[in-house]
Amino acid sequence: MAKPILQTKPSTRSLWAVATAAFLIFCVLWTFNNPVWPSFSTILSEPNTKNCLQGGLPLNTSQEPTDKTFYDDPKTYYTIDKPMINWDEKRTEWLKHHPTFTSTTKNRILVVTGSQPSPCKYPLGDHLLLRFFKNKVDYCRIHGYDIFYNNAFLDPKMRSFWAKIPILKAAMLAHPEAEWLFWVDSDAMFTDMEFKVPLERYKDHNLVVHGWPNLIYEKKSWVAVNAGVFLIRNCQWSMDFLDVWGNMGPKSPDYPKWGRILRSTLKDKMFPESDDQSALIYLLLKEKKKWGDMIYVENEYSLHGYWLEIVKKFDYIANKYLGIEKRVPRLRRRRAEAVSESYAAEREGYVAEGGDRRGGWRRPFVTHFTGCQPCSGDHNPAYEGDSCWVGMERALNFADNQVLRNYGFVHLDPGNGSHVRPLPFDYPGDESHEFV
Ligand SMILES: *[C@@H]1O[C@H](CO)[C@@H](O)[C@H](O)[C@H]1NC(C)=O
Numbered sequence: 001m002a003k004p005i006l007q008t009k010p011s012t013r014s015l016w017a018v019a020t021a022a023f024l025i026f027c028v029l030w031t032f033n034n035p036v037w038p039s040f041s042t043i044l045s046e047p048n049t050k051n052c053l054q055g056g057l058p059l060n061t062s063q064e065p066t067d068k069t070f071y072d073d074p075k076t077y078y079t080i081d082k083p084m085i086n087w088d089e090k091r092t093e094w095l096k097h098h099p100t101f102t103s104t105t106k107n108r109i110l111v112v113t114g115s116q117p118s119p120c121k122y123p124l125g126d127h128l129l130l131r132f133f134k135n136k137v138d139y140c141r142i143h144g145y146d147i148f149y150n151n152a153f154l155d156p157k158m159r160s161f162w163a164k165i166p167i168l169k170a171a172m173l174a175h176p177e178a179e180w181l182f183w184v185d186s187d188a189m190f191t192d193m194e195f196k197v198p199l200e201r202y203k204d205h206n207l208v209v210h211g212w213p214n215l216i217y218e219k220k221s222w223v224a225v226n227a228g229v230f231l232i233r234n235c236q237w238s239m240d241f242l243d244v245w246g247n248m249g250p251k252s253p254d255y256p257k258w259g260r261i262l263r264s265t266l267k268d269k270m271f272p273e274s275d276d277q278s279a280l281i282y283l284l285l286k287e288k289k290k291w292g293d294m295i296y297v298e299n300e301y302s303l304h305g306y307w308l309e310i311v312k313k314f315d316y317i318a319n320k321y322l323g324i325e326k327r328v329p330r331l332r333r334r335r336a337e338a339v340s341e342s343y344a345a346e347r348e349g350y351v352a353e354g355g356d357r358r359g360g361w362r363r364p365f366v367t368h369f370t371g372c373q374p375c376s377g378d379h380n381p382a383y384e385g386d387s388c389w390v391g392m393e394r395a396l397n398f399a400d401n402q403v404l405r406n407y408g409f410v411h412l413d414p415g416n417g418s419h420v421r422p423l424p425f426d427y428p429g430d431e432s433h434e435f436v
Pocket residue numbers: 060061062063064
């Protein structure tokens with residue numbers, strides 16, 4: 001299975017994309033300055049775990065005291081060539097000086113994603129990446145999460161799937177107010193815009209990945225977890241973990257050695273280079289006490305959903321949800337987007353039984369186009385013809401229909417995002433509304 005690729009100059013099309021992205025970010029930032037979502041997290045009173053204080057102060061982004069913090073220390077390095085030490089204390093100290101960030105009603109998440117610094121080779125690439133990003137911005141706006149889209153290689157040697165490691169360290173430093181960083185590959189998208197990550201479940205863990213314990217510990221497979229979508233807590237443990245993990249990558253003199261070790265440990269690993277996913281599985285296997293115990297291997301919902309199994313079910317899933325809305329008038333009521341989380345909570349009672357595993361009909365939380373590279377246009381030869389791009393189009397429209405709903409529109413053809421129509425009042429209550 002090929003990995004998502006981060007590659008590398010600006011054309012008119014990508015400038016347009018950047019301008020649009022900048023506007024979207026502006027909207028997101030605006031949203032966060034708005035006290036409608038006073039949802040900010042607190043921190044770690046001890047390393048590796050955390051306590052959440054509850055509070056109700058609104059965020060004040062103009063409050064910046066003169067007290068010295070880690071930002072004022074010339075020995076604080078954003079780069080991954082120097083380790084971060086005492087991060088929990090430094091972060092707690094910063095939060096102490098910024099009380100409006102520490103008072104919170106829920107854990108604060110920063111979604112982190114990105115793509116290559118240069119235009120895509122594949123003609124549809126930049127358009128697809130823009131839509132993948134739009135999807136993440138929509139998800140973040142709906143749930144009050146922040147988002148950072150990076151498109152620079154922060155370490156010259158850490159490219160492609162290794163690029164996220166330096167990005168995550170820098171993002172932790174830039175966002176001491178965020179408890180969790182939620183890395184989402186550029187080729188992954190949210191396909192359940194209502195679902196929220198069950199953070200309570202992860203209160204004793206620092207890293208959450210999708211995977212299967214038997215594939216890790218018994219089969220020792222390199223696809224036992226997926227390293228393209230994960231949550232990582234903003235704490236010293238994670239700084240240390242990123243160091244160890246990153247040291248198995250191309251910036252390390254041991255990179256060739258790690259390639260050999262990983263290939264001999266994980267028998268189904270096809271290619272000789274050390275990759276981030278195999279490295280993560282290796283650490284789970286070999287250093288369970290040191291790292292594995294703080295890593296939550298999730299498979300009760302699609303934190304990473306494999307697109308090939310999902311895209312053929314979209315129409316079926318959409319019809320199941322329409323069926324619920326036909327039966328339950330409140331769920332089809334028009335609403336402001338800002339209160340959509342309350343409808344999500346109500347819908348939960350009806351969709352819980354669906355299950356998003358194989359055979360289920362619940363919307364998969366994340367659909368990840370592993371093996372398809374929208375930017376280069378390359379894909380795993382096993383995926384015939386244009387199945388990657390057709391699948392992406394369907395997934396993007398499936399997700400966007402959940403968003404457009406609150407704006408009064410729907411994509412007419414789930415296979416083509418170009419055409420929308422206005423939703424009739426009380427849709428889909430009236431039997432005469434036979435579309436979608
Ligand atoms: C935010 O902080 C600044 C600087 O301390 C202060 O002048 C301002 O009144 C605060 N705003 C709110 C809404 O508390």
